[in-house]
Amino acid sequence: MIGAVIHRFDEVTSTNDEARRLAGEGAVEGTVVTAVYQTHGRGSRGRVWMSPPAANLLFSVILRPDIPVQRNGELAFVAACGAANGLRDAFCLDVRVKWPNDIVVGSRKIGGIIIEAGSGFAVVGIGVNINWTEFPAEIAESATSVALEVGEIVDIEKAFQCMLASLNAAYLDYKEFGFAKILNDWRRLDCCVGKCVEIEVDGRVVSGKSVGVDDGGSLLVETNQGMVERIPSAGCVLRWDS
Template identity: 35%
Template sequence: MAGTEPTHRPILRALSEAHGEPITGEALGRKLGISRTAVWKQVQKLRSMGYPIESLGKKGYRLAGPVDLLSRQELAPRLTTRWLGHHLEHHQSVGSTNERAMELARAGAPNGTVVGAEAQTQGRGRLQRSWSSPMGKGIYVSLVLRPELPPRRGPEMTLLAALALAESIRDAWNLDARIKWPNDLLLSDRKAAGILTEMQSESERIQFLVVGTGINVFQTREDLGGDLLYPATSLALELDAAMSGAYARPPHLTRAKVLAGYLNRLETLYEGWVQEGLAPYLKRLKERSAVLGRYVRVQTGETTVVGRVTDIAPDGALVLEENRGGQRALYVGDILRVRPAEQAAGPEGP
């Protein structure tokens, strides 16, 4: 990024490199060639961004704990992308990252713009369901994408984003992430993430897509509750179970690392998708599917469809062999229940 580095960044670097030891405002001022008052103002700015900086009187300032924010400072060193995430708007709290991204997209925000927040007050998923977004525990992020494609291709983006997230989590933490068509990510058959894609288009072309992604990272079982349509989990809970220990924050797991891995993978998949469509990724989508070969109950509009999933079509449709006979391709729907193939479905389905 061109231009002079903002003053708060070297202050943050100096505090990070001190590993919890205090540094006086005078020492920071000398290092940066600014006054102690200017140092104080920059420390206040860092605090407003969510950095846990303590004032210790004459001893100065110190970073009071580990930093795990979705800010540009934490994300940029981990990104390998050429364009995705290079325009980043970071909020401590926002109503909905999707709503904010839609505003920016309508105002001309460039392809690859990312809106992230430490918390949402009006987070939502598909069908206007609320998405719990507690401060600092999950990833709440929305992407502005501008593919030169016809509107019928827009829904494919949800599956592509799900694939990018599933593969990045599998590769980074060796967790068996699975896609519950079309927009949920499961770990141990529990929901760990959801994707909401919204589109604005003309008759012949997509103007923009907003891809909202909510990922449970550090939520505990108490945070997740038990009144959800689908049982929920988090990356930390699944890593803890894999390590067979008491719940603890795995030292290698950070939200910035999760988000950067997702964006890095998604940029590559997106570029291929724009050129070649979804077909080149079908094999990988099927390998990561949580429903292929299983019996499902799907709500699509006011209709409920029950049957065994036999395929994912080249355009992303879910292909079912219905209980009542015949095949059906679904382009939209909400999977309400999944049953293993070995458990035969009755007349009313799984």
């Protein structure tokens, strides 16, 4: 069960680093690592994950799914559904998912997910802006937080517990019913379908309209030339007309 064992830290390099260490030592599936502050938090594609101390929710989950490592990307969809639904339950916000690994409210990012593989395990890292209300200039126009959306400072522990419960439910669905069940849930939360998008992939830019994701989780884009192009998630950057 996700959250049955929780390791809490005041400060770590990153919760993923600590989770990887624990997983290598045999920590059970569902073990969670959370921290008040990360000195070297990281996001997808090698980006730095910025978060001031005690303002946001930063945690990682150790999973040991019985799948080949090539399918670990499916866990990002599991985590996105769990995180989004947990926030929706906790704060009645219209939280959505943005392919491949973002959590958004309206046109602004409220959280993100990173998946890292190890020998016999995967670590799912999740960061959510909870009580951060003043952002650095480089993300001020694209980021939001729970506090900004609801108009007041909120209980981070409430968010944490709701998200753990929702993540656990999503992961159990994944193990029992497979990726198709998760994709159906994810599609209901998709913020981009039907909207104009621009994706950087393999040194080129693909522009068009998002028509959803295929059964493997790749983005489907109806290009300006009238063709539908399949875009795998690895290494992609998506911009969208919100």
